[in-house]
Amino acid sequence: MIKVERVYKIFVYYNNMKISECNPLLTYLIYNLISCIIFFLIVPFLFPKYKKNSTIINIITGLIVFIITSALLYWLCSKNYIRVAWVVVAIPLVARIVMTIMGVALIGSATVETTE
Numbered sequence: 001m002i003k004v005e006r007v008y009k010i011f012v013y014y015n016n017m018k019i020s021e022c023n024p025l026l027t028y029l030i031y032n033l034i035s036c037i038i039f040f041l042i043v044p045f046l047f048p049k050y051k052k053n054s055t056i057i058n059i060i061t062g063l064i065v066f067i068i069t070s071a072l073l074y075w076l077c078s079k080n081y082i083r084v085a086w087v088v089v090a091i092p093l094v095a096r097i098v099m100t101i102m103g104v105a106l107i108g109s110a111t112v113e114t115t116e
Contacts, residue, residue: 022077024085025070031093032066 019025039058069088076085 019074022074022085024082024089025073025077028069028073028089031089036062 073085073088076082076088
């Protein structure tokens, strides 16, 4: 098992970099904050029958992915791989934009059949 103190030493003592110096990490933090706000404020109104168990699972999974991605971005910035860090940040943003466009296209192409 990895000790928290060891992980702390790896990131603080060996890297010696402030989070504010890593713009990709700050962008990712802001993006996730906005995503969380949207998820908690909009989803319950759009989907009132959304099960609470799946919400908890989504929160835990999202938190794990968030921590791993943030650690990766911090490490990339500390090693001065800023362009690679921007690519890692761009992947979820581009995926979200593509999914939004596909969703709008599917909704726009849907036809409603009326019976008389």
